[in-house]
Amino acid sequence: MKLVVVSAGLSSPSSTRLLADRLTAATLARVDAEPEVVELRELAAEIAQHFVTGFPPARLAAALDAVAAADGLIAVTPVFAASYSGLFKSFFDLIDKDALTGKPVLLGATGGTARHSLVTEHALRPLFTYLRALVLPTAVYAASEDWGEQGLDRRITRAGTELARSMAPAAHEAAPDVDTAAAIAPRSLTGAITSTDPANGFTIVPFAQRLAALQAD
Amino acid sequence: MQFGIFTVGDVTADPTTGRVPSEHERIKAMLAIAQKAEEVGLDVFATGEHHNPPFVPSSPTTMLGYIAARTENLILSTSTTLITTNDPVKIAEDFAMLQHVADGRVDVMMGRGNTGPVYPWFGKDIRDGIDLAIENYALLRRLWDEDTVTWKGKFRTPLQSFTSTPRPLDGVAPFVWHGSIRSPEIAEQAAYYGDGFFHNHIFWPASHTEQMVNLYRQRYAHYGHGTPEQAIVGLGGQVFMRKNSQDAVREFRPYFDNAPVYGHGPSLEEFTSQTPLTVGSPQQVIERTLSFRDYVGDYQRQLFLMDHAGLPLKTVLEQLDLLGEEVVPVLRKEFANLRPAGIPDAPTHPARVAAARETPKEETQA
Numbered sequence: 001m002k003l004v005v006v007s008a009g010l011s012s013p014s015s016t017r018l019l020a021d022r023l024t025a026a027t028l029a030r031v032d033a034e035p036e037v038v039e040l041r042e043l044a045a046e047i048a049q050h051f052v053t054g055f056p057p058a059r060l061a062a063a064l065d066a067v068a069a070a071d072g073l074i075a076v077t078p079v080f081a082a083s084y085s086g087l088f089k090s091f092f093d094l095i096d097k098d099a100l101t102g103k104p105v106l107l108g109a110t111g112g113t114a115r116h117s118l119v120t121e122h123a124l125r126p127l128f129t130y131l132r133a134l135v136l137p138t139a140v141y142a143a144s145e146d147w148g149e150q151g152l153d154r155r156i157t158r159a160g161t162e163l164a165r166s167m168a169p170a171a172h173e174a175a176p177d178v179d180t181a182a183a184i185a186p187r188s189l190t191g192a193i194t195s196t197d198p199a200n201g202f203t204i205v206p207f208a209q210r211l212a213a214l215q216a217d
Numbered sequence: 218m219q220f221g222i223f224t225v226g227d228v229t230a231d232p233t234t235g236r237v238p239s240e241h242e243r244i245k246a247m248l249a250i251a252q253k254a255e256e257v258g259l260d261v262f263a264t265g266e267h268h269n270p271p272f273v274p275s276s277p278t279t280m281l282g283y284i285a286a287r288t289e290n291l292i293l294s295t296s297t298t299l300i301t302t303n304d305p306v307k308i309a310e311d312f313a314m315l316q317h318v319a320d321g322r323v324d325v326m327m328g329r330g331n332t333g334p335v336y337p338w339f340g341k342d343i344r345d346g347i348d349l350a351i352e353n354y355a356l357l358r359r360l361w362d363e364d365t366v367t368w369k370g371k372f373r374t375p376l377q378s379f380t381s382t383p384r385p386l387d388g389v390a391p392f393v394w395h396g397s398i399r400s401p402e403i404a405e406q407a408a409y410y411g412d413g414f415f416h417n418h419i420f421w422p423a424s425h426t427e428q429m430v431n432l433y434r435q436r437y438a439h440y441g442h443g444t445p446e447q448a449i450v451g452l453g454g455q456v457f458m459r460k461n462s463q464d465a466v467r468e469f470r471p472y473f474d475n476a477p478v479y480g481h482g483p484s485l486e487e488f489t490s491q492t493p494l495t496v497g498s499p500q501q502v503i504e505r506t507l508s509f510r511d512y513v514g515d516y517q518r519q520l521f522l523m524d525h526a527g528l529p530l531k532t533v534l535e536q537l538d539l540l541g542e543e544v545v546p547v548l549r550k551e552f553a554n555l556r557p558a559g560i561p562d563a564p565t566h567p568a569r570v571a572a573a574r575e576t577p578k579e580e581t582q583a
Contacts, residue, residue, distance in 0.1 A: 049487070055491070
């Protein structure tokens with residue numbers, strides 16, 4: 001199985017990446033999976049290019065494909081201006097809208113103060129619910145002071161256990177929502193254009209069937 | 218194989234001078250560009266259709282009718298005609314009329330249009346885009362192919378005993394291309410009817426174009442119109458040339474950097490490596506264009522985007538001289554040498570009339 005970890009930390013070393021690594025270790029202690037980390041900082045320019053051109057440069061395409069193909073996802077962002085960072089949101093704006101359907105997702109956020117702890121609930125959770133992900137009950141917020149206290153450990157363990165239990169191979173093979181995809185096409189440049197269609201190619205609805213469906217109305 | 222140009226019809230400031238042409242200037246420039254296309258020996262001129270500023274071509278058959286009168290050989294086409302928001306009855310009438318005016322030098326490319334507000338402005342809903350393209354085109358086909366049509370559908374008032382006039386020239390409707398960048402449904406539609414499929418090609422990586430064209434070719438064969446290699450494929454391209462490739466890069470860079478579609482994003486170098494954009498010498502353009510065949514197979518129509526992003530008319534006309542004199546003659550020869558037997562020629566009205574006259578005869582003999 002594949003566990004993909006998206007980290008939107010900007011500094012190096014970054015506490016966001018540190019939290020992401022702790023969540024990854026807690027998950028991998030309970031399930032056998034191959035981890036892959038996507039550092040959004042390294043993709044910042046390519047993410048901006050995708051917005052402007054409508055298609056992803058190669059490294060970004062590979063990252064989007066990795067997220068789409070993952071059996072489980074850990075997504076961690078720093079808190080900027082009371083929400084996820086713009087870079088974090090931009091990356092998930094570019095994810096195909098069906099790519100996360102039914103995928104177990106563990107959310108994490110970091111901040112300078114505990115006053116933002118509910119950002120995982122009021123900002124991150126609705127975003128991933130919109131993307132039809134299976135958002136796990138425990139999301140982990142780490143303020144600066146948490147790195148010196150007891151509770152963070154327990155929350156990380158609980159969250160990692162939840163993700164490990166939810167991960168199952170082929171969980172992501174839910175049928176794509178073809179009708180909805182067609183209905184909103186063509187999409188705007190900012191409207192979630194992904195790099196590739198599934199590896200097995202396009203889903204074809206035979207033309208006569210489409211024609212007949214219209215005539216039946 | 219046919220070579221030509223397609224235009225978006227954008228009114229864009231020249232980034233090197235800040236000067237914005239008036240709508241009148243831009244429209245006159247488009248007409249001059251079309252006539253130049255014929256003068257330098259190109260085969261096709263296609264105009265976009267838009268219903269919002271900063272674009273001028275809202276009324277393509279008006280423009281193409283004028284060009285028809287000023288040219289002898291040029292095929293007049295569109296890139297694209299909005300099959301979603303236009304009334305298919307009016308498309309049937311307008312393009313049949315243009316066929317007569319232009320003595321058959323007409324074909325048309327159907328597209329959905331990707332400007333959200335245009336749909337409600339014309340009383341439609343963008344979420345119905347694919348269904349509109351399917352129903353409207355099915356009606357359009359009948360209006361051209363049958364003299365009297367009684368029809369009922371989802372998106373338009375029913376028709377009782379309606380005859381679209383004038384009837385298509387020589388009883389053969391304009392050839393239809395279906396243009397789509399990313400919708401497999403449209404490749405499927407083109408394949409179903411045995412129509413042409415045009416991929417814009419210029420804004421996306423080649424692998425994407427390859428995937429869409431392959432799908433169309435497979436489905437074309439599936440519907441029994443011929444082998445996948447015999448499907449009718451058109452491609453876009455985008456070039457800027459000077460004798461010396463460094464001069465081309467230097468001159469085009471400000472237009473690239475500020476272009477409405479992709480400007481302020483990737484560098485010129487990144488974009489030329491990611492997409493078919495070629496900025497350099499005529500020889501570089503020849504080599505790049507020939508390489509398209511490596512991933513789409515032998516194809517029938519190559520259109521270049523030459524007049525966008527605020528390039529002044531004088532520059533565009535110089536580009537067309539280079540295209541017509543140095544690039545296209547070589548491409549014609551090279552593509553012809555590479556083409557195996559059995560690949561169909563690009564569609565023309567006389568050839569399609571001849572084929573239509575042949576088909577009923579065969580049936581009587583059988």
